[in-house]
Amino acid sequence: MKKLINDPAGVVDAALAGMAAAHPELRVDTKQRIIVRADAPRPGKVGLVSGGGSGHEPLHGGFVGLGMLDAACPGEIFTSPVPDQILAATAAVDAGAGVLHVVKNYTGDVMNFEMAAELAAAESGAEVRAVVVNDDVAVQDSLYTAGRRGVGATLILEKMAGAAAEQGRPLAEVARIADTVNARSRSMGMALTSCTVPAVGHPTFELGDGEMEIGIGIHGEPGRRRVPLAPARDVAVLLLDPILADLPFAQGDRVLCFLNGMGGTPLIELYLMFDEVSRILRGHGIHIERSLVGPYVTALDMAGCSITLTRLDEELTALWDAPVRTPALRWGI
Amino acid sequence: MAAVDTAAWVRGFAALVDEHEAELTALDAAIGDADHGTNMRRGMTAAVAALDDSHPDTPGEVSKQTAMVLIRTVGGASGPLFGTFFLRFAAAVGSGSDIADFARAFRAGLDGVIARGKAEPGDKTMVDALVPAADALDECVAGGASAEAALDAAVSAAAAGRDATTPLVARKGRASYLGDRSAGHQDPGATSAALLVLAARAAVR
Numbered sequence: 383m384k385k386l387i388n389d390p391a392g393v394v395d396a397a398l399a400g401m402a403a404a405h406p407e408l409r410v411d412t413k414q415r416i417i418v419r420a421d422a423p424r425p426g427k428v429g430l431v432s433g434g435g436s437g438h439e440p441l442h443g444g445f446v447g448l449g450m451l452d453a454a455c456p457g458e459i460f461t462s463p464v465p466d467q468i469l470a471a472t473a474a475v476d477a478g479a480g481v482l483h484v485v486k487n488y489t490g491d492v493m494n495f496e497m498a499a500e501l502a503a504a505e506s507g508a509e510v511r512a513v514v515v516n517d518d519v520a521v522q523d524s525l526y527t528a529g530r531r532g533v534g535a536t537l538i539l540e541k542m543a544g545a546a547a548e549q550g551r552p553l554a555e556v557a558r559i560a561d562t563v564n565a566r567s568r569s570m571g572m573a574l575t576s577c578t579v580p581a582v583g584h585p586t587f588e589l590g591d592g593e594m595e596i597g598i599g600i601h602g603e604p605g606r607r608r609v610p611l612a613p614a615r616d617v618a619v620l621l622l623d624p625i626l627a628d629l630p631f632a633q634g635d636r637v638l639c640f641l642n643g644m645g646g647t648p649l650i651e652l653y654l655m656f657d658e659v660s661r662i663l664r665g666h667g668i669h670i671e672r673s674l675v676g677p678y679v680t681a682l683d684m685a686g687c688s689i690t691l692t693r694l695d696e697e698l699t700a701l702w703d704a705p706v707r708t709p710a711l712r713w714g715i
Numbered sequence: 716m717a718a719v720d721t722a723a724w725v726r727g728f729a730a731l732v733d734e735h736e737a738e739l740t741a742l743d744a745a746i747g748d749a750d751h752g753t754n755m756r757r758g759m760t761a762a763v764a765a766l767d768d769s770h771p772d773t774p775g776e777v778s779k780q781t782a783m784v785l786i787r788t789v790g791g792a793s794g795p796l797f798g799t800f801f802l803r804f805a806a807a808v809g810s811g812s813d814i815a816d817f818a819r820a821f822r823a824g825l826d827g828v829i830a831r832g833k834a835e836p837g838d839k840t841m842v843d844a845l846v847p848a849a850d851a852l853d854e855c856v857a858g859g860a861s862a863e864a865a866l867d868a869a870v871s872a873a874a875a876g877r878d879a880t881t882p883l884v885a886r887k888g889r890a891s892y893l894g895d896r897s898a899g900h901q902d903p904g905a906t907s908a909a910l911l912v913l914a915a916r917a918a919v920r
Binding site: 435457458459460461462463464465466488489490493494497520521522525526527528531579581582586587599601602603604605606607 | 740744745746747748749750753754757786787788789790791792793794795796831832884886887888889891892893894896
């Protein structure tokens with residue numbers, strides 16, 4: 383394993399210390415493992431808390447700041463954070479206007495956030511609501527699975543709900559916007575390689591030179607199926623077809639198109655994929671109103687990409703455009 | 716004298732998890748994200764350290780403390796699930812000291828796991844090892860068996876339940892994202908649950 387690390391067991395702690403040093407506008411508590419906006423709590427503002435396993439950077443710590451998250455709880459790599467972290471983050475951002483938990487739909491995330499919310503209600507009476515993100519179309523949402531995974535739409539939801547909270551909107555409104563973003567977003571991912579978890583030392587699964595994995599999540603796990611390696615134009619079809627069919631998106635729709643890198647794929651390939659995707663969407667009469675290209679919701683060093691489409695309206699577009707100042711996203715300020 | 720020395724049970728489980736860490740990681744790599752071994756070892760190491768620090772006296776205190784440590788340190792789904800198991804065990808065992816008390820508390824722990832995770836037998840989870848173990852314990856206790864015999868039966872039942880997960884298609888947890896591809900792999904959660912039962916047998920005094 384070749385990584386820029388020291389002790390494989392100390393990666394998360396060391397990276398948090400690095401974030402603290404790099405971003406003085408954040409309050410990074412390396413002991414409690416929470417990342418909080420330095421000016422939190424902001425009086426009268428709904429607090430936005432998210433979290434999940436480490437290994438998806440910049441999700442979520444890189445999205446803490448003005449116009450997006452107020453706090454993030456990083457767990458061990460690919461492991462949900464624990465209730466203590468979530469409680470501490472909730473308390474740190476609770477300004478009396480309520481707190482919204484953004485929870486990606488994974489069994490562990492949902493359970494730990496639920497336990498934290500139970501404890502918060504018992505201990506402090508903070509008003510906490512949760513929105514569960516489940517935009518991945520690779521998995522059937524049925525009685526026979528753990529439900530659809532929360533992937534790329536998490537970023538979009540955090541941005542738009544974050545903007546609403548920054549504008550001082552009440553908790554019910556912020557939650558409504560979050561639910562709306564989730565309902566209007568669909569994602570699908572693919573991988574050219576797996577990833578290597580530091581504590582494990584080798585890739586989670588092996589892909590041959592001539593193979594790719596379709597329908598991946600963000601934890602380095604295998605996807606829905608393994609297929610022969612294909613050119614980018616075919617990959618774009620494989621990812622877009624199920625996304626378009628699922629919402630379904632329709633001619634005349636105005637969308638945000640998020641072309642996400644899984645961490646190990648260079649930006650030049652992501653832009654190439656965006657070219658393919660925009661051609662296909664144009665062919666369907668779907669207009670790309672806003673775009674985001676880059677590695678934002680990652681799985682360590684996995685090579686691959688995911689596509690998220692969000693059907694926009696004027697309100698959501700304005701929330702996307704609203705000022706944001708975080709380590710990973712900054713515009714309008 | 717408790718039939719199962721709870722502190723010895725926790726220590727024994729930690730030792731088994733440590734011994735089997737690579738196996739648990741490999742099983743979780745095949746149908747998950749490869750963190751089960753690491754997470755369980757971290758949690759159980761912390762649980763043993765807590766026992767060393769505080770010396771709780773009763774089965775209830777030992778298991779409650781273990782529960783809180785696991786919830787605080789493991790994360791993922793395993794933290795809440797194993798934590799809830801020990802928490803409900805603690806609440807049910809009271810000052811109980813014989814195999815019937817243990818069996819009743821074990822069942823309470825299992826009910827907690829099911830309430831938290833909502834898994835059913837056949838979903839390819841830890842429940843597939845815990846349910847047969849609980850059933851074996853209840854049956855043996857009803858028949859007046861000794862602690863040794865009851866736990867021998869529970870160990871066999873848990874192992875059989877664990878082995879039976881291999882052909883199943885996962886319906887819960889991360890493995891369920893793989894659909895049919897999860898078939899043919901032994902479930903990591905059922906594997907660690909079977910180790911939990913094995914550790915209980917070894918802790919009979």
